[in-house]
Amino acid sequence: MKDPNEKRTLLVVVLCMAVLAIWQIFAPPPQEPAATEIASKPATEAPATASPATPSPSQVPAPAVPCTSAREALKRDPPQGGIATDGVIVEADSCRSGLARVAFPGASSAVEVTPWWQWVLNKFSGKDGGWTPYVQKPGVEELLGKDGAFAAAGFGPRESVGRWTVQREGSRLQMTRQGADGLQLTQVFEPGQNPWSWNVTVTWTATAQPVTGTAWVGVLDGFSDLEGTYDTQPFLAAVVDDDLEELRTPQKSEASQVLEGPVSWFGVSDRYFLAALRPAEPSWGAMRWEKLPGGLTAGVFARDNVTVAPGAPLQQRFALYTGTKDVERLVAEGGGLEEAADLGMFGFFAKVLLFFLRVFQAGVKNWGVSIVLLTLMIRVIFYPLTAKAFQSGKRMQALQPKLQEIRERHADDKNTQNTETMKLFQKHGVNPLGGCLPMLVQMPVFFALYAGLMHTPDLFHARFLFIQDLSAPDPYAVFPGLMVLGMVLQQRLTPMTGVDPDQARMMKFMPLLFGIFMFSVPAGLAVYYATNTLLSIAQQWYNQRNFQAPVLEDV
Secondary structure, three states: OOOHHHHHHHHHHHHHHHHHHHHHHHOOOOOOOOOOOHHHOOHHHOOHHHOOOOOOOEEEOOOOOOOOOHHHHHHHOOOOOEEEOOOOEEEOOOOOOOEOEEEEEEEEOOEEEOOHHHHHHHHHOOOOOOOOOEEEOOOEEEOOOOOOEEEEEEEOOOOOOOOOEEEEEOOEEEEEEEOOOOEEEEEEEEEOOOOOEEEEEEEEEEOOOOEEEEEEEEEEEOOOOOOOOOOOOOEEEEEEOOEEEEEOOHHHOOOEEEEOOOEEEEEEEOOOEEEEEEEOOOOOOEEEEEEOHHHOEEEEEEEEEEEEEOOEOEEEEEEEEEEEOOHHHHHHHOOOHHHHOOOHHHHHHHHHHHHHHHHHHHHHOOHHHHHHHHHHHHHHHOHHHHHHHHHHHHHHHHOHHHHHHHHHHOOOOHHHHHHHHHHHHHHHOOOOOOOOHHHHHOHHHHHHHHHHHHHOHHHOOOOEOOEOOOOOEOOOOHHHHHHHHHHHHHHHHOOOOOOOHHHHHHHHHHHHHHHHHHOOOEHHHHHHHHHHHHHHHHHHHHHHHHOOOOOOOOO
């Protein structure tokens, strides 16, 4: 479980479950019964006009001014030479090794959300300006920053500089560079069988004499730290030795890290999109995270001590995937790409729930409504367990007078107290954990749905009621607020009189703990939790009206 947000969620839920377990045992009887598809469109459905016109075969000559660095070069030279499929555009320029742009014309860039509490804090801190909950950033979704280079290649230093010749012939893009050491480097990009797949060939050729050094292919960009956020910014990712590795905090990482083992794929990813290179020979080199001068970070697939001799070029082939992190598509592509959609330890359940979510979406055509229907389906399926937990709680409440008597009679002898308590439970067939076990059974579903809604690209730019993007936080905090109010109401429906004051205070803090967590999660998750809480209240109200406390003998 590498996602820090998933770890925090697990900690919060485990703590709350512990509180609920204590409450199930010691709570007194109640006084009286209480009277999203990416922008609704997959990347492969991008308008045909997004593809650049295909000119006759042409070659971009190298300008007279040499490239001194990628940053300086970009100020002078716009991207030159681009090819596109139905859903992806890749472009190269003459000053960067590899692709200077990986864009998805079918998806607008992520919205920038300013929650109301952030606006209030800004006002108190003296920052002027009105409150704009949503700001749509211009342009389309991209996986590279202004300094980025994807599928960059070189021999020796990890610098994405130098003058390249960019040639486009139909849908074929070729980049060539002649080094001072007589080594010629050629990169060829060609569309694959699917609109989101490409074939990449990198060739190192010695033109005069043997050259020895480190051959590498990788990603270079100025990545920012993402730890502890629900951001959509790109980060480095790879599957090495069948394990998913991510570099989300490059500024805090070591200067260099070597990831041991065969490399299934490597590339750049964000929450919903992925560009990954799958080497034809997984053991050709080793995967490395590296820091570069100028604030850049590199993830390179490198092979040391390589000698390239005239007449014996070195060549490495890759399959390139550029598309959404749709689980079904990634599984179909193979090569371990499905690991990029990190669904956590309950990934199987997450895939099942996402399947039903898409079934509902096919019918109602709204991801928010689909989430509500999925939540309703889950509550109905687990209602027998919920009812059983309620009945177990009733039996425990009926035993409270006798339990209190045992505690008072053996106040100074804990062993005898525990023995007498267990005898009482056995006599009346009461399981002290009966109210908690059904909830524990539901925990895999809880985390699976969290992971599924957190990472599915379907919610990207999906609208629901006043929410403009279900993948971004709710700036109005309406659904998190509904969940908090619902949890408070649940506590009111179950009176806490007679409970240990410390336990009562802990119970009262539960809505606050969940509320703090929910204010920063994607709105799609908030819709689920709010709906689930309201349905739980309805079921609790129904149970209290239809189930009477059992009459136990000798109590």
